[in-house]
Amino acid sequence: MIKKVRQHINQNEPLLFENSSPGKRGYQLPPLDVPTVDAASVLGAANTRAEIEGFPEVSEVEAIRHFTRLSTQNYAIDLGLYPLGSCTMKYNPRVNEQVARIEGLAWAHPYQPESLSQGILEVMGTLETILAEITGMDAVTLQPAAGAHGEFTGILMIRALLEAQGNPRKKLLIPDSAHGTNPATATMAGYKVENIKSNDRGMVDVESLARAVDEDVAALMITNPNTLGVFEENITRIAEILHAKGAQVYMDGANMNALVGVARPGDFGIDVMHLNLHKTFSTPHGGGGPGSGPVAVKKHLIPFLPTPRLERTADRWTWNYDRPQSVGRVRAFYGNIGMHIRALAYIMAHGGDGLRNATLDAVLNANYIRALIQPYYDLPHQAPTMHECVFSDERQTKQGVHTGDIAKRLIDYGFHPYTVSFPLIVHGAMMIEPTETESKAELDLFVDALISIAAEIDQNPELVLKAPHHTRTTRVDEVTAARKPIVRWKP
Amino acid sequence: MLSAIGATKLEDLFSHLPAEVRLNRPLAIAPGKSEYEIVDYFRARGEENANGFASFLGAGVYHHYRPVLVDTVVSRGEFLTSYTPYQAEIAQGTLTTIFEFQTMICQLTGMEVANASMYDGSTAVPEAAMMAMRVTGRDRILVSRTVHPEYREVLLTYAQHQGMPVSEFGYVSDSGALDLADLESKIDKETAAIIIQSPNFFGIVENVKQAAEIAHKHGALLIFVFAEAVSLGLLEPPRDADIVAGELQSFAISPVYGGPFAGIIATKEKYMRQIPGRLVGETKDTRGNRAFCLTLATREQHIRREKATSNICTNQALIALMATVFMTVYGKEGLRELAQQNLAKAHYLSGRLPLRFSGPFFNEFVASTGKRTADQVNQALLGKQIIGGLALDRFYPELKNTMLLCATEMSQRAKLDAVAEVFAQ
Numbered sequence: 029m030i031k032k033v034r035q036h037i038n039q040n041e042p043l044l045f046e047n048s049s050p051g052k053r054g055y056q057l058p059p060l061d062v063p064t065v066d067a068a069s070v071l072g073a074a075n076t077r078a079e080i081e082g083f084p085e086v087s088e089v090e091a092i093r094h095f096t097r098l099s100t101q102n103y104a105i106d107l108g109l110y111p112l113g114s115c116t117m118k119y120n121p122r123v124n125e126q127v128a129r130i131e132g133l134a135w136a137h138p139y140q141p142e143s144l145s146q147g148i149l150e151v152m153g154t155l156e157t158i159l160a161e162i163t164g165m166d167a168v169t170l171q172p173a174a175g176a177h178g179e180f181t182g183i184l185m186i187r188a189l190l191e192a193q194g195n196p197r198k199k200l201l202i203p204d205s206a207h208g209t210n211p212a213t214a215t216m217a218g219y220k221v222e223n224i225k226s227n228d229r230g231m232v233d234v235e236s237l238a239r240a241v242d243e244d245v246a247a248l249m250i251t252n253p254n255t256l257g258v259f260e261e262n263i264t265r266i267a268e269i270l271h272a273k274g275a276q277v278y279m280d281g282a283n284m285n286a287l288v289g290v291a292r293p294g295d296f297g298i299d300v301m302h303l304n305l306h307k308t309f310s311t312p313h314g315g316g317g318p319g320s321g322p323v324a325v326k327k328h329l330i331p332f333l334p335t336p337r338l339e340r341t342a343d344r345w346t347w348n349y350d351r352p353q354s355v356g357r358v359r360a361f362y363g364n365i366g367m368h369i370r371a372l373a374y375i376m377a378h379g380g381d382g383l384r385n386a387t388l389d390a391v392l393n394a395n396y397i398r399a400l401i402q403p404y405y406d407l408p409h410q411a412p413t414m415h416e417c418v419f420s421d422e423r424q425t426k427q428g429v430h431t432g433d434i435a436k437r438l439i440d441y442g443f444h445p446y447t448v449s450f451p452l453i454v455h456g457a458m459m460i461e462p463t464e465t466e467s468k469a470e471l472d473l474f475v476d477a478l479i480s481i482a483a484e485i486d487q488n489p490e491l492v493l494k495a496p497h498h499t500r501t502t503r504v505d506e507v508t509a510a511r512k513p514i515v516r517w518k519p
Numbered sequence: 520m521l522s523a524i525g526a527t528k529l530e531d532l533f534s535h536l537p538a539e540v541r542l543n544r545p546l547a548i549a550p551g552k553s554e555y556e557i558v559d560y561f562r563a564r565g566e567e568n569a570n571g572f573a574s575f576l577g578a579g580v581y582h583h584y585r586p587v588l589v590d591t592v593v594s595r596g597e598f599l600t601s602y603t604p605y606q607a608e609i610a611q612g613t614l615t616t617i618f619e620f621q622t623m624i625c626q627l628t629g630m631e632v633a634n635a636s637m638y639d640g641s642t643a644v645p646e647a648a649m650m651a652m653r654v655t656g657r658d659r660i661l662v663s664r665t666v667h668p669e670y671r672e673v674l675l676t677y678a679q680h681q682g683m684p685v686s687e688f689g690y691v692s693d694s695g696a697l698d699l700a701d702l703e704s705k706i707d708k709e710t711a712a713i714i715i716q717s718p719n720f721f722g723i724v725e726n727v728k729q730a731a732e733i734a735h736k737h738g739a740l741l742i743f744v745f746a747e748a749v750s751l752g753l754l755e756p757p758r759d760a761d762i763v764a765g766e767l768q769s770f771a772i773s774p775v776y777g778g779p780f781a782g783i784i785a786t787k788e789k790y791m792r793q794i795p796g797r798l799v800g801e802t803k804d805t806r807g808n809r810a811f812c813l814t815l816a817t818r819e820q821h822i823r824r825e826k827a828t829s830n831i832c833t834n835q836a837l838i839a840l841m842a843t844v845f846m847t848v849y850g851k852e853g854l855r856e857l858a859q860q861n862l863a864k865a866h867y868l869s870g871r872l873p874l875r876f877s878g879p880f881f882n883e884f885v886a887s888t889g890k891r892t893a894d895q896v897n898q899a900l901l902g903k904q905i906i907g908g909l910a911l912d913r914f915y916p917e918l919k920n921t922m923l924l925c926a927t928e929m930s931q932r933a934k935l936d937a938v939a940e941v942f943a944q
Contacts, residue, residue, distance in 0.1 A: 044619050044847055054848040055586050060860055061932040062867035067753050067859065070866060071879045075724050077755045082626045083851035091847050092588060099597035102612035106596030120600050123554050132565025137576045138777035139909050140569050147567030148776045161547050173638035174833035212820035212830035218680030221825045264539055289546050290533055296540040314837025315613035316603040318779035356676035360579060360641035360669035361777025379551030388529045392520060395532055399524045412535040445606055468520055496608050502804040504607045509802035509814040513791065515632050516622040
């Protein structure tokens with residue numbers, strides 16, 4: 029039975045361009061207090077345009093109704109459980125949004141004098157210190173804009189370190205359970221990728237890893253807990269194997285929500301890692317971004333951190349641009365500061381104990397789901413679950429129903445689907461991460477939905493194959509979209 | 520819940536962690552604080568910054584008014600707290616706004632395809648350069664010295680391990696515009712793309728057509744960069760460019776000390792399959808209704824892994840939505856009038872100051888500070904609660920005693936006069 033939702037009115041809305049009327053606008057500028065200037069004469073007639081062809085022309089009311097109507101066509105964390113594995117969809121506290129808009133912070137210009145920027149630098153410096161404490165690393169840069177950008181920064185630093193030692197080496201080892209960003213990053217940093225197979229417990233196989241590590245290996249990129257939600261129990265040994273051959277260990281910190289306050293990568297052999305402030309530290313996903321991907325390093329990598337470095341002198345914060353061994357800049361200015369403000373607000377609200385409690389609750393919630401769903405779905409890896417669990421659609425495929433179909437049917441029950449078909453090492457993966465945000469009541473509704481769907485598959489697989497049935501938009505034709513791409517509106 | 524799992528206490532769930540990896544002490548982080556204390560802390564930090572100062576800084580980050588509707592829309596939880604729209608049936612809100620965004624970026628830039636956003640302008644530039652390498656099969660990049668210096672630094676960082684040699688060409692000392700003769704002398708058969716910015720870092724409007732002709736004559740692409748998006752309300756779009764890489768900060772995105780902003784890449788339809796990042800496409804659902812979905816994902820890292828066009832995953836969707844609302848609120852006439860106001864304010868100020876360059880400019884220009892250094896003039900301005908311009912010798916050693924000043928619709932006449940007075944002293 030579907031308990032979480034009933035259908036309700038959801039208004040149609042044309043595109044802005046279809047709703048436009050000539051001369052309409054939603055904003056009034058103040059009268060100009062200086063003489064007007066003829067654009068064509070100061071810029072040159074060839075350099076000026078007549079108009080922006082096709083640009084929208086709507087009133088303020090039409091604009092707000094447009095975006096509000098469209099917003100009602102989205103699912104969101106504010107509407108309920110968002111169990112996307114490895115995405116850590118947790119509640120985004122609204123105080124974070126409020127403080128990020130405080131005028132002295134939001135309107136700070138990156139080139140304003142340092143003496144007039146001490147408040148924002150204090151926020152950044154404090155966050156760097158706290159993230160170093162949480163990860164057990166020695167230094168942090170806040171410059172990277174997202175997780176993949178952090179990976180790129182970290183791998184560039186490893187390369188710079190090895191180059192300084194005389195040989196940048198040729199390849200990176202990446203477990204087959206890794207996020208796609210890892211191998212894509214390797215290529216951007218000029219490395220070849222060698223995949224490492226997982227064993228039947230879902231962990232890196234230490235023996236085959238040891239065989240793969242030679243003098244050509246620059247680093248291992250490892251996610252811990254990995255994308256099966258399994259803690260790599262041999263991580264210390266793994267790090268020793270890499271270090272013995274002069275290689276480094278990079279950790280993808282996408283799953284740090286399982287470790288905060290419980291274990292620190294710096295204590296188990298990691299040399300460099302990134303964090304996703306938009307996962308572990310509650311900054312909003314915003315429909316795809318912005319994120320922020322701070323990179324934390326051990327002491328030996330500090331000289332290679334991006335330029336500039338935030339430093340504290342006796343009485344003030346200052347930027348240091350004199351860093352001859354740095355990998356350079358990975359973006360203009362200093363990073364996604366608005367996300368740093370939000371992450372610090374989240375950390376302040378929780379405190380050290382609260383952060384640890386969040387980890388415990390996240391792991392509790394994932395284990396609760398695993399225990400209750402296990403009788404109905406196949407769990408290919410039996411190793412203990414941390415913050416997420418990965419089932420397989422193996423039992424359901426016998427009825428011709430796949431993970432993607434179960435995901436779509438979940439929508440009818442009022443839930444966003446789990447992560448579908450990832451990690452690639454699990455056939456028909458159903459990757460579920462509830463986070464600490466959810467109450468037992470919401471988890472129970474979700475579990476009920478999955479159990480109910482399992483029964484539907486046995487009794488009436490068509491129902492699931494054609495889902496969702498209750499949404500305003502039914503299954504979309506993604507094949508035609510890719511075959512004949514229409515990526516902009518035309519009159 | 521513990522009994523359902525078969526555990527007796529929470530800590531049992533971590534008993535499989537080896538002893539040597541466990542943290543056996545509390546984190547050294549202060550206890551949790553109330554909402555009031557958190558707001559109070561950040562207010563105090565805000566007060567320590569340049570609160571209440573008028574500013575004439577531009578250089579890639581511009582003070583434009585943010586219509587209230589922008590925050591009203593992006594504060595809706597349905598936009599703010601949703602994930603990347605992979606599940607199209609319950610993400611039509613985000614998908615439709617991205618499709619509108621892509622369309623408006625095309626209208627603004629004169630291109631045929633635009634992606635759903637990049638991190639910012641600075642990272643869009645190397646992504647565009649890498650795209651040009653894939654399109655042309657060549658590897659050399661020629662970048663103008665009038666492209667934002669920090670964008671060029673980022674380009675070098677990205678280029679260093681991709682077999683992508685980057686070299687620079689100069690500007691004409693009088694006009695501040697591209698040195699086309701220098702460009703002609705440096706472009707060759709290995710050149711994949713030349714990169715120019717307009718208005719350039721000095722605020723000068725470049726001759727895009729001529730740069731494009733030189734690039735195309737040698738079989739290279741022209742990458743056009745913009746950092747001040749409001750300029751496109753008035754300036755001819757770069758129709759002759761092959762790839763446009765830009766920064767949308769001017770479109771209702773707060774400066775926030777440099778980010779988060781939103782970058783874009785736009786191009787011709789024929790290069791669509793080489794574009795990095797996400798794309799939204801139009802399609803139909805099973806009932807035949809128009810619907811939108813993410814498309815051409817085979818370019819992306821989660822499908823193509825080490826062969827992807829880029830490693831970008833998370834982008835700047837919510838910031839792109841800010842820009843979308845901004846473009847909607849101002850619309851066709853409003854953006855033009857906004858650009859006109861910027862032009863008028865900058866030219867009112869420039870008329871009272873000694874100009875360093877003779878080229879045409881939009882809302883930013885380089886002024887000479889005469890016998891004083893730029894820092895000395897800026898110190899005098901700070902005394903009047905005014906943050907002056909950017910001292911250019913920070914990036915261009917040859918441009919001593921000059922500063923880059925920007926005036927926008929938010930620059931009040933009294934403050935413009937105050938700047939002129941300090942210069943005249």
